[in-house]
Amino acid sequence: MKNARDKLSHPSLTQNKVGLVPKDYHGEMSTLCGGCGHDSISAAIASACYELSLEPHTIAKLSGIGCSSKTAAYFLKSAHALNSVHGRMPSVATGANLAARNMKYLGVSGDGDTCSIGLGQFIHGVRRGINMVYLCANNGIYGLTKGQFSATSSLGVTSKNGQTNPYVPIDPIILALEAGASFVARSFSGDKNQLVPLIKAAISHHGFAFIDIISPCVTFNNHASSDKSYGYVQDNQVYTASIQDYVESVPEIMAEQTPGRLTSVLLSNGEEIFLKAVSEDFDVYDKEKALQLMRSFSGKKEILTGLIYLEKHSHDMHQTLGTTLENLRDIDLSKLTLSELELKEINESFS
Amino acid sequence: MSNIPSKLDFTVCFANVNGSGSASANTLFAKCIFRMGCAVGIKNIFPSNIQGLPTWFEVRVSPEGHLGRSGIYDIMVGMNINTLARDIESLTSGGYFLFDSSLFLDTQAKRSDIKYLGIPIKNLAAEVFPGVRQRILLQNLIYVGALFSLLNMPPEVLETELKKQFNNEKIYKNNLEAFYLGYNYGEKEFPAHSGFKVSTSDKFEGKILIDGNTALALGCIAAGATVAAWYPITPSTSMIDAFSKYAEKYRTTPEGGKKYAIVQAEDEISAIGIVLGAAWNGARSFTATSGPGLSLMTEFLGYAFYAEIPIVLFDIQRCSPSTGLPTRTQQSDILFAAYASHGDTKHILLFPKNPAECFDFAIQAFEAADRYQTPVIVMSDIDIGMNLTLSSPLKLPKDFHLDRGKVLDAKALEGIKNYGRYEDVDGDGIPYRTIPGTHPKLGAYTSRGSGHDKMARYTEDSFGYKENLDRVFKKIAGATSTLPKPETRLSKKANKEFGVIYLGSTAYSMDEVITVLDARGHYLNYCRICSFPFHQEIKEFILDHKQVFVVEQNALAQIAGMLTFELQINPSLLRSLLYYDGKPTTAQNIVNDILAQLT
Numbered sequence A: 001m002k003n004a005r006d007k008l009s010h011p012s013l014t015q016n017k018v019g020l021v022p023k024d025y026h027g028e029m030s031t032l033c034g035g036c037g038h039d040s041i042s043a044a045i046a047s048a049c050y051e052l053s054l055e056p057h058t059i060a061k062l063s064g065i066g067c068s069s070k071t072a073a074y075f076l077k078s079a080h081a082l083n084s085v086h087g088r089m090p091s092v093a094t095g096a097n098l099a100a101r102n103m104k105y106l107g108v109s110g111d112g113d114t115c116s117i118g119l120g121q122f123i124h125g126v127r128r129g130i131n132m133v134y135l136c137a138n139n140g141i142y143g144l145t146k147g148q149f150s151a152t153s154s155l156g157v158t159s160k161n162g163q164t165n166p167y168v169p170i171d172p173i174i175l176a177l178e179a180g181a182s183f184v185a186r187s188f189s190g191d192k193n194q195l196v197p198l199i200k201a202a203i204s205h206h207g208f209a210f211i212d213i214i215s216p217c218v219t220f221n222n223h224a225s226s227d228k229s230y231g232y233v234q235d236n237q238v239y240t241a242s243i244q245d246y247v248e249s250v251p252e253i254m255a256e257q258t259p260g261r262l263t264s265v266l267l268s269n270g271e272e273i274f275l276k277a278v279s280e281d282f283d284v285y286d287k288e289k290a291l292q293l294m295r296s297f298s299g300k301k302e303i304l305t306g307l308i309y310l311e312k313h314s315h316d317m318h319q320t321l322g323t324t325l326e327n328l329r330d331i332d333l334s335k336l337t338l339s340e341l342e343l344k345e346i347n348e349s350f351s
Numbered sequence B: 001m002s003n004i005p006s007k008l009d010f011t012v013c014f015a016n017v018n019g020s021g022s023a024s025a026n027t028l029f030a031k032c033i034f035r036m037g038c039a040v041g042i043k044n045i046f047p048s049n050i051q052g053l054p055t056w057f058e059v060r061v062s063p064e065g066h067l068g069r070s071g072i073y074d075i076m077v078g079m080n081i082n083t084l085a086r087d088i089e090s091l092t093s094g095g096y097f098l099f100d101s102s103l104f105l106d107t108q109a110k111r112s113d114i115k116y117l118g119i120p121i122k123n124l125a126a127e128v129f130p131g132v133r134q135r136i137l138l139q140n141l142i143y144v145g146a147l148f149s150l151l152n153m154p155p156e157v158l159e160t161e162l163k164k165q166f167n168n169e170k171i172y173k174n175n176l177e178a179f180y181l182g183y184n185y186g187e188k189e190f191p192a193h194s195g196f197k198v199s200t201s202d203k204f205e206g207k208i209l210i211d212g213n214t215a216l217a218l219g220c221i222a223a224g225a226t227v228a229a230w231y232p233i234t235p236s237t238s239m240i241d242a243f244s245k246y247a248e249k250y251r252t253t254p255e256g257g258k259k260y261a262i263v264q265a266e267d268e269i270s271a272i273g274i275v276l277g278a279a280w281n282g283a284r285s286f287t288a289t290s291g292p293g294l295s296l297m298t299e300f301l302g303y304a305f306y307a308e309i310p311i312v313l314f315d316i317q318r319c320s321p322s323t324g325l326p327t328r329t330q331q332s333d334i335l336f337a338a339y340a341s342h343g344d345t346k347h348i349l350l351f352p353k354n355p356a357e358c359f360d361f362a363i364q365a366f367e368a369a370d371r372y373q374t375p376v377i378v379m380s381d382i383d384i385g386m387n388l389t390l391s392s393p394l395k396l397p398k399d400f401h402l403d404r405g406k407v408l409d410a411k412a413l414e415g416i417k418n419y420g421r422y423e424d425v426d427g428d429g430i431p432y433r434t435i436p437g438t439h440p441k442l443g444a445y446t447s448r449g450s451g452h453d454k455m456a457r458y459t460e461d462s463f464g465y466k467e468n469l470d471r472v473f474k475k476i477a478g479a480t481s482t483l484p485k486p487e488t489r490l491s492k493k494a495n496k497e498f499g500v501i502y503l504g505s506t507a508y509s510m511d512e513v514i515t516v517l518d519a520r521g522h523y524l525n526y527c528r529i530c531s532f533p534f535h536q537e538i539k540e541f542i543l544d545h546k547q548v549f550v551v552e553q554n555a556l557a558q559i560a561g562m563l564t565f566e567l568q569i570n571p572s573l574l575r576s577l578l579y580y581d582g583k584p585t586t587a588q589n590i591v592n593d594i595l596a597q598l599t
């Protein structure tokens, strides 16, 4: 599996609404290990953007450092990317977004990048409410530096070379919820049916959308005793709700969720996803319940996936700051500078 | 008594307790001097503390326009009981020690070569003002009044200044009343002629009184910067505060939308990351910090250098290493800033010497960052940044026109066959960049800190990697063609034996050093460095002299060291004069140290 395109399930040359075909959403040739979960995420992003008929150049791709962060180059080749430094993608995303609020921002990161070196930036990025999609490709180890435990490695889990992890893991989902992310989900890179619609929903969301994606590292963390291996996740994945479909109609409904029944969830761009909750208790709009639910799964064998929380009236950093609707970068410098008259007034105030 | 000549250049030092509101009263006094037509240079030597520690506020009154610290205290306003002994000690012979006689008796005074002027400030205030906090603040106006009397200054100047400051009639009246308590007391009790006189002239007409941080902030506005990210640190905070104030005033749409964004980040790493993201995405953006923050920013600085992203950083240097003396000045980040980050990294630095130049260099910093697609660091310091000083008015550069440099728009991209982000198309090492979102199909690339070739492709190929890096160095070296040139002052009478090199805030004292040495018949040549990489002219200046003094305010002779290896200068040609006690060095120090070596 060398290239994200190999994983795409759109062999057709069908054009989407902006006249692009799936290939137009591919990136450079991947240099990751064959079978790496991260390549499936790239493929899912490409599919989601194709299906949403987004023009790639309206998206900016951002990442930190790690195998996962390398993937910014492996999808949407006609979009600019900034592969930054380790753990600092959220700050770069903040600045990029401040410069041009009218673009879409897609951040890809790893569990080390997000929960170890970049934990502070992650939390503060969430707090600021950057309007972006933040994907954490979570393989439970540092892939690029050859398999050390990361902050999401489960307590007591053994590494490929037999070491036991003595530390309690950090769950980025709980952190994201606590810090105020307005769209929170968990998925699995091997579950395209769930992942693609979730990414589409996240892109359509206005505000900070976080998806933690269990993404197996075939080279360092796919052994029998790993709880982030393909086999383990396939066997133990459970769902908050099943996303039946993702439609682009704009019905003016914001239905309350009925457990077990198909419910539509209206996203902030007016689009709609359908959820079928598996549990009686689950309410996608209830943050407290979401937190309880996530805590109840900590230390459990099962991995709960799906959309976990959605804020009804989400807002973003620009609204907090009160910036003008025009992209800051697009305001002509000659309109931003000081006129001779203004400078005269300023000088006079100091004389 | 009347035949005693007046001393026209003198320093009043206010010894206060931090947090007593004294700085505004002291500033008021300085402003009045300025208003009368005399130059003032303020040096606020304050502690890293909110309340309680000692602080000294020096006001240099100089008809010559010397703005450096004199180091000689002619009048001391001793309002801090804890530092009385040392404050009395530091007064120059023949000076005046003004003190609160309700707290301290002049019978305790030991020196007979100075004059003690007691005034019962606390008691006077207590008789008139009931509230405790109010009383503490107004006590400051009482000593200002006493000073006016001592120096024979017209009280109307203060009335005008006070009126400007306070719209509230009651506050104005209280302040004025306090002022007159001191003034009238002085008129009655103080000697008629103090020996000090505020000399007035129209020489300083049109000048302004401003601090460097405000000037830098205004420069950022003038340069069209829209994104600022920072993490609070003295002494850069007041720069962001000023940017916020003026942006709100001049950059708000009629509907109330902000044409700027200021983010207080969670730390300096994030602050510079935000700036980098914004710059990459096409906005002019900057951060302001000081030594400790600069340390944290280094990884991103190297990234911006190598990925060629135009960011601007203002380093308001303070006294270090480590936390050091956070509220005292120094020029000790220069070497670090020039090469900040691991690997072969080198940055453009600008060295403003005063507020007017802060404004100008802030604009030039954004222009250079865009032109060379690289970080530009403006090296100010506490002395320039936080002290109100007489300055030329802020001026926009001649033929003012802002230029984003080599940025390709959609149309330009369509005219290019095979766009390479890091290609040296023009032979000057400066590539063409594209902003995200410019074109649906053309011009996109991945910006990265890992090895890349001229097409912006990831590479581990030695040739492609080296070829690209060599171009970056060529670009940085070529920047001297537009960066501010050194300012040399060649004396016609100089015999080219001795030269002096300096930069930044040292200029305050150096201007005076030049006058003093010239007056004493020691004609030297002078060269003020304004930017880094160094211009060839600096090398020529050094080679033209038998010996060059390098005056700098750090302990490691950083500038001298950089001169030797950047310009291949034989170290024996340079002699370092180093000042690093945290206070702006005085002309007297420098003169003495130069004279000691002239023989």
Ligand SMILES: Cc1ncc(C[n+]2csc(CCOP(=O)(O)OP(=O)(O)O)c2C)c(N)n1
Pocket: A065, A066, A067, A068, A069, A086, A109, A110, A111, A112, A113, A114, A137, A139, A141, A142, A143, A144, A145, A150
């Ligand atoms: C400042 C810094 N420290 C250390 C490294 C080395 N490093 C590169 S990737 C990485 C870990 C990446 O782990 P993760 O984010 O989980 O990504 P993965 O490779 O597992 O996808 C580390 C420690 C670095 N690049 N920068």
Ligand code: SF4
Pocket: A031, A032, A033, A035, A036, A037, A038, A067, A068, A139, A143, A144, A216, A217, A218, A219, A220
């Ligand atoms: S080391 Fe692991 S995470 Fe990295 S590319 Fe290989 S499989 Fe993927």
Ligand SMILES: [Mg+2]
Pocket: A066, A110, A111, A112, A137, A138, A139, A140, A141, A142, A143, A150
């Ligand atoms: Mg990982």
